[in-house]
Amino acid sequence: MRGLDRLPTGRGNRALLVGLGCLLVGGLLALTPLRVQLPSALYVFVEVGIVFVIYGLLVLGLDVQYGHTGLVNFGHVVFFAVGAYATAMLSAQDTFAGVGLGYPWPIGVAAGVGAAAALGFLLSATSIRLRDDFLAIVTLATAEIFHSLFVNLEGLFGGNVGILGVPRPIASLVADGDTRLVATVFVLGGITLVTLALLTRLTAAPYGRVLRAIRADELVTRSLGKPTTTYKTQAFVYGAALAGLAGGLFALYNGAVAPGFFTIQVTVTVWIGMLLGGAANHRAVLAGLAIIMGLRLVSRFALTVTPISGDVFAAVRLVVVGLVLVAVVRYRPAGIWGNPRELGVDR
Amino acid sequence: MSRLTVDGLVVEFGGLRAIDDLSVSVESGELVGVMGPNGAGKSTFFNCVSGVLTPDSGSVVLDGTDVTGAPPERLARAGLVRTFQDTRELETMTVRENVRLAARDHPGERTVPALLGSDDARTTEDAVGERADELIDTFDLTHLADAYSGSLSGGQRKLLELARALMVDPDVLLLDEPFAGVNPSLTREIAEHIRALNEAGTTVVVIEHELETLTDLAERLIVLQQGTLLVEGEPDAVVADERVVDAYLGGGA
Amino acid sequence: MGLLQEILFGLVTGSYIAIAAIGFTLIYGIVNMINFAYGEYLTLGAFVGLLASTALPVPLPVAVVVAMVGGGIGSLVLARGFFTPINQTGPVPLLLTSIGLGIALRNVIRLVAGRNARYFETETTTVRFDSVPDLSVGPVDLLGGFFVTTEQLTVVGAAVAVFVAVHLLLTRTNVGIAMRAMGDDEQLARVRGIDTQLVRDSVWILAGVLAGLAGVLMAIQTNVSATTGYSQILQILSAAILGGAGSPYGAIVGAYVIGLVIALSTALLPSGLTGLSTAAAFVILIAVLLVRPSGIAGTEVREA
Numbered sequence: 001m002r003g004l005d006r007l008p009t010g011r012g013n014r015a016l017l018v019g020l021g022c023l024l025v026g027g028l029l030a031l032t033p034l035r036v037q038l039p040s041a042l043y044v045f046v047e048v049g050i051v052f053v054i055y056g057l058l059v060l061g062l063d064v065q066y067g068h069t070g071l072v073n074f075g076h077v078v079f080f081a082v083g084a085y086a087t088a089m090l091s092a093q094d095t096f097a098g099v100g101l102g103y104p105w106p107i108g109v110a111a112g113v114g115a116a117a118a119l120g121f122l123l124s125a126t127s128i129r130l131r132d133d134f135l136a137i138v139t140l141a142t143a144e145i146f147h148s149l150f151v152n153l154e155g156l157f158g159g160n161v162g163i164l165g166v167p168r169p170i171a172s173l174v175a176d177g178d179t180r181l182v183a184t185v186f187v188l189g190g191i192t193l194v195t196l197a198l199l200t201r202l203t204a205a206p207y208g209r210v211l212r213a214i215r216a217d218e219l220v221t222r223s224l225g226k227p228t229t230t231y232k233t234q235a236f237v238y239g240a241a242l243a244g245l246a247g248g249l250f251a252l253y254n255g256a257v258a259p260g261f262f263t264i265q266v267t268v269t270v271w272i273g274m275l276l277g278g279a280a281n282h283r284a285v286l287a288g289l290a291i292i293m294g295l296r297l298v299s300r301f302a303l304t305v306t307p308i309s310g311d312v313f314a315a316v317r318l319v320v321v322g323l324v325l326v327a328v329v330r331y332r333p334a335g336i337w338g339n340p341r342e343l344g345v346d347r
Numbered sequence: 348m349s350r351l352t353v354d355g356l357v358v359e360f361g362g363l364r365a366i367d368d369l370s371v372s373v374e375s376g377e378l379v380g381v382m383g384p385n386g387a388g389k390s391t392f393f394n395c396v397s398g399v400l401t402p403d404s405g406s407v408v409l410d411g412t413d414v415t416g417a418p419p420e421r422l423a424r425a426g427l428v429r430t431f432q433d434t435r436e437l438e439t440m441t442v443r444e445n446v447r448l449a450a451r452d453h454p455g456e457r458t459v460p461a462l463l464g465s466d467d468a469r470t471t472e473d474a475v476g477e478r479a480d481e482l483i484d485t486f487d488l489t490h491l492a493d494a495y496s497g498s499l500s501g502g503q504r505k506l507l508e509l510a511r512a513l514m515v516d517p518d519v520l521l522l523d524e525p526f527a528g529v530n531p532s533l534t535r536e537i538a539e540h541i542r543a544l545n546e547a548g549t550t551v552v553v554i555e556h557e558l559e560t561l562t563d564l565a566e567r568l569i570v571l572q573q574g575t576l577l578v579e580g581e582p583d584a585v586v587a588d589e590r591v592v593d594a595y596l597g598g599g600a
Numbered sequence: 601m602g603l604l605q606e607i608l609f610g611l612v613t614g615s616y617i618a619i620a621a622i623g624f625t626l627i628y629g630i631v632n633m634i635n636f637a638y639g640e641y642l643t644l645g646a647f648v649g650l651l652a653s654t655a656l657p658v659p660l661p662v663a664v665v666v667a668m669v670g671g672g673i674g675s676l677v678l679a680r681g682f683f684t685p686i687n688q689t690g691p692v693p694l695l696l697t698s699i700g701l702g703i704a705l706r707n708v709i710r711l712v713a714g715r716n717a718r719y720f721e722t723e724t725t726t727v728r729f730d731s732v733p734d735l736s737v738g739p740v741d742l743l744g745g746f747f748v749t750t751e752q753l754t755v756v757g758a759a760v761a762v763f764v765a766v767h768l769l770l771t772r773t774n775v776g777i778a779m780r781a782m783g784d785d786e787q788l789a790r791v792r793g794i795d796t797q798l799v800r801d802s803v804w805i806l807a808g809v810l811a812g813l814a815g816v817l818m819a820i821q822t823n824v825s826a827t828t829g830y831s832q833i834l835q836i837l838s839a840a841i842l843g844g845a846g847s848p849y850g851a852i853v854g855a856y857v858i859g860l861v862i863a864l865s866t867a868l869l870p871s872g873l874t875g876l877s878t879a880a881a882f883v884i885l886i887a888v889l890l891v892r893p894s895g896i897a898g899t900e901v902r903e904a
Contacts, residue, residue: 072692074699126890133634133691137837138889141882144834148879198462205461206453206472209440213448216437223397223431224449224515225423226456234458268703271696311715318707325700329693330686341495344439 012200019193026186030173038178044300046181050253052293053185054246056192058270059289060199060282061242067279068203069235070215072132075139076270078146079116079240081262083247085150085157087112087166088257094165098158105167109248116244117237124236128229143264150259162258166251188249192286195242200282211235212280216344265318269293272325278338288335295320350375350519350550351396351427356405358391358574365391366402367574373519373552378545380565380582381554384594387571389554390432393521397429398422409519424451426518430525432554434504438497442488442507445496446479447472449514482510486540502529509540519550526557538564562586570594605746606867607860612752612821614859615759617832620814621839621851622766623807629783629846630803633683633694637702638811638836641678642829643709645671645812646819650718660722664816671812672805679804684797702830710826717823725750755817762810766848775802783846835862835878838885844894858884 028034038046058080065071091108092100127138150157157163170187174180202208213221214228222228251257269292277288299313334340349372358366366388373379381389394400396407401416408414409425437445453475454460455468483492486506491499496507505525512520522541526534538560545551555561562568562582570577570585572594578585585591620642627635649667652658658666682701686693728747770776778799781789790796815829822828839858843850858881865877 130889130893131691133695134841134889134893136692136695137634137841138886141834141838141885145879145882145886148876148882152873152875152879201464202458202461205464205468206447206450206455206475207458207461209444209448210456212440212444213437216439217435219399219419220431220435220437221448222419223399223423223429224511225420225428225451227420268699272700275696312711315707315711319704319711322700322702322704322707326682326697326704329689329696329700333689333693341497342439344497 012197012204015193015200016197019190019195019197022186022190022193024190026183026188026190029179029183029186030170035176035179036182038182043181044297046185048293048297048300049185050181050188052290053189053192054250054253055266055270055273055289055293056286057195057242057246057249058266059273059285060192060195061239061246062270062274063279063282063285064199064203064211064235064242065239067274067281067285068208068211068215069232070132071128071232071236072136073139073236073239074136074267074271075141075143076239076243077262077264077266078139078143079120079243080247080250080266081143081146081150081257081259082119083112083116083244084251084257084262085112085163085247086115086244087248087251088163089157091167091252092163092165093167095158095163096165097154097161098163099156100163100165105169105252108167109245109252112248112251113241113244116247117241120237120240121233123240124233128232128236140264140267143267147259147262150262158258160259162256162260164256166255166257168255169252171255184253188253191245191249196282196286203282212342268321268325272321272328274335275328275333276324276335278335280342281335281338284335284337287337292321292324349373350377350410351552352406352408353392353396354406354408356392356395356407357403358388358395358400359403364574366395369405369571369574369576371569371576371579373550375550376545376548378541378551378564378566379553380561380568381552381571382556382558382561382568383571383577386573388574389571390523391574392571393429393523393554396422397427397521423515427521428512428515428517428519429521430505430508430512430523432523432527434501434508436496436499436504436507436511438495440496441493442483442496442499443479443492445507446482446510446514447475449511450475450478451515479514482513486510487536502533505529505537506533509537513544517549519552520544522551522553522555524554524556526555526560534560558586602746603864603867606863608746608748608752609866610860610863611856612755612859613862614856615756616814616817616821617835617839617859618852618855619759619762619810619817620832620836621843621855622762622848623810623814624836625840625843625846625848625851626779626783626803627807628840630779631679631683631687631694631800632786633691633698634837635683635807636695636698636833637678637705638698638807639829639831639833640702640705640709641671641675641808641811642815642818642832643706643824643826644674644829645815646824646828647709647713648812649816649819650720650824653720660720660820664813667812667816668809669812671815672809675804675808675811676801679801684800687800702833706826706830713826715825717825719823720820722751722820751820755821758813758817762813763852766810769806770848775799779803834885835881838881838888841885841893842888 029036058076062073062076065073087108089099090101090103090111091105093102094100123139123142127135130138151160170184171180174183203211210221210226210231214231218228270289273289273292274285276291277286278284295317299317303310303313328335333345334343352372354370356366356369357364369392383389391400395402398417398419398421406413406415409427414422414425453471454465455472460468483489486509488503488506488510491503499507509525525537529537541551541553541564553561553565565582567579568582568585569579570591577594578588578591624635624638627633645667648670649663652666653660653663682697683694686697726747726749770780778794779802781792781794782796782799786796819828835858839854840851842857843852843854861880861884862877865880869876
């Protein structure tokens with residue numbers, strides 16, 4: 001296998017193999033009469049696991065944008081949303097409100113990725129030269145604008161109800177509930193692992209060196225002959241496209257999209273995951289995301305055990321999340337596994 | 348044809364003229380020194396020539412092509428490389444990474460070859476690694492090759508800037524105060540490197556305050572004062588010139 | 601509802617956004633951070649005011665003053681606890697900290713105060729001008745009957761008073777002059793012997809006072825809930841940037857522009873789409889940042 005001989009890092013290798021393995025398992029479960037039994041105690045793990053691997057694509061994309069290139073994107077959820085809505089609108093068959101064109105789902109996903117990438121390109125073409133905190137504001141405002149559009153343009157997007165009747169490829173192949181869940185987590189997890197492998201390759205290559213140099217000092221990097229605007233645009237668009245893919249996959253898993261799934265909370269969760277794990281380290285940011293989403297698991301368990309209402313739990317969880325962000329920024333800006341020297345935060 | 352020419356350059360900062368109708372040229376293969384009291388406009392001049400600053404009027408011509416206002420990356424690709432006075436080494440990267448970064452036309456720096464791990468990318472990176480190690484060795488930084496450049500001393504940073512600039516393989520090298528804050532023996536070493544470079548064919552322009560070193564090194568001196576050309580010519584003559592003595596002792600900036 | 605009515609609403613909205621935006625923009629100019637928890641400062645002011653007027657109870661004007669004091673103190677405490685210690689780390693860590701702080705505060709308030717919105721008990725007089733004729737241009741009524749309430753007049757009046765007070769503060773007092781010096785050039789101010797930490801503390805207090813006032817005024821107009829202030833943060837931010845980040849005078853202009861844009865969008869958009877009016881404010885924000893990032897007053901936000 002000549003291709004494997006020249007992979008630059010062992011880490012990329014392993015993730016690729018495991019990822020392909022997962023896809024294989026998922027594919028087998030989906031396409032053959034193979035069935036699995038899932039103990040009901042594990043349901044919640046698998047369900048949160050599915051959301052985790054989808055969000056994983058979001059955090060990986062953000063890591064390329066911010067962790068490697070230093071672009072402060074605080075509107076990441078907008079690419080997730082655009083990808084999801086584009087996929088939904090192109091492939092939904094029987095939506096109650098909004099547009100549903102009924103095309104085959106692969107077209108839907110392709111459109112989702114394309115739309116998100118296009119928005120990413122537009123944003124970077126206009127805003128990439130802005131100072132850090134103002135880029136954060138522009139991206140955040142863009143996310144709010146789209147959220148407002150999704151909620152208000154009911155004829156197109158279905159308002160608060162959203163777009164229903166989105167095809168669910170795995171569900172339609174597998175009738176058995178347990179198997180369906182497991183197949184989904186393997187397929188989506190496989191996609192995320194393959195993405196991890198590819199990104200690791202990209203950033204470990206000299207390409208990643210240029211990105212990190214841009215983050216360190218853009219002027220010097222330009223003075224050495226690198227077209228930094230091109231690199232920044234690419235990093236931004238790749239991250240946006242990945243988020244769009246995540247959106248498309250989410251739509252196909254959920255069978256529906258609605259504005260409630262695409263709030264600033266998503267952006268915040270992904271940011272905290274990235275910072276907590278350690279920006280610029282792809283595996284670390286996934287681990288950080290896992291910790292933050294672990295909090296969700298904890299609160300879901302606690303809900304079943306204590307008599308406190310779901311609302312209260314959500315609020316407590318959010319207080320914790322906010323404080324974690326504050327604490328990480330102040331006490332451990334490189335996160336748990338990040339390299340403080342690499343991130344310029346050794347104090 | 349001269350290598351580098353600026354003609355009628357004017358730069359204004361809020362009503363103050365940092366560069367006031369400056370016209371100089373540098374021939375291919377020359378080793379030119381630029382001096383002048385504080386505020387004479389030396390760094391601003393470099394900034395105009397290297398694309399960091401766009402002049403308000405006048406022109407910059409490199410090898411016959413007008414590059415006025417061109418961005419830094421275009422000038423670097425055209426063979427003009429500069430170092431910075433406030434040694435901007437990339438602190439979050441190691442010495443080795445700093446130098447490797449400077450390699451030109453590296454296929455591994457493009458998305459598709461990087462993703463595919465192509466042959467081309469690998470071989471180039473191997474060659475780049477070798478050349479980088481050579482340069483690091485030339486400047487006696489081998490023991491620091493894997494250290495983050497933020498931890499280097501002032502003198503070591505100057506050496507790193509030089510190594511990195513050379514990695515780009517420049518035709519014209521602009522050095523902004525390469526000797527500032529460097530001890531005498533290191534100064535001699537750096538001067539030697541610069542001389543060797545120039546003898547190998549690179550056109551070099553050096554800004555420096557260290558008068559003695561500069562007069563030893565340069566074949567021609569350009570003296571700036573308040574944004575204009577005061578005197579230019581052979582080092583001994585220039586240094587003895589009354590106007591220059593006045594500028595440094597009396598009027599100044 | 602005629603356009604004129606909407607414009608009047610816009611002036612009221614613009615007024616309390618202006619009060620808040622002055623505080624926000626001063627923090628940006630002098631502490632060099634975008635304080636995304638600022639909305640919560642308004643919310644705190646609203647709750648303090650509500651408590652004062654119902655629990656103590658005190659007459660409404662006193663409650664407003666209590667809210668202002670509470671806002672000032674709260675702002676200083678939060679700054680000392682969360683922002684001052686990391687002052688040197690740069691705009692992004694400060695922004696992220698404020699985002700985290702905002703989330704935590706918002707949810708603490710939600711836990712303590714519950715989900716339901718509360719209302720101020722106020723007596724207002726409404727003055728109606730029903731006999732003004734409609735002046736229809738297409739589907740839009742330019743004039744038409746309109747009304748003005750005393751609450752609204754109070755808000756606008758308070759805003760004008762604030763503008764005058766802030767102007768006097770910035771031009772006649774030592775603290776104010778020091779603030780302007782620091783806003784212009786911090787290094788230079790320090791060299792001149794200005795105690796920069798003291799000035800920063802003063803800015804936090806001032807911003808907190810203004811936020812408290814804006815919050816309670818807004819709450820009197822609408823209601824008090826955990827999201828009262830947060831619902832306005834992007835408008836406040838837009839106003840500050842539109843006016844030129846760091847310039848209080850620009851922020852005032854920016855706030856009224858935002859208020860009017862929202863009002864006009866509400867009036868002119870087809871009825872199903874009025875929810876887009878706040879989005880209009882953000883579109884303006886983006887447009888300003890892209891076209892003229894220095895805003896109306898002309899300050900610096902783009903890197904070289």
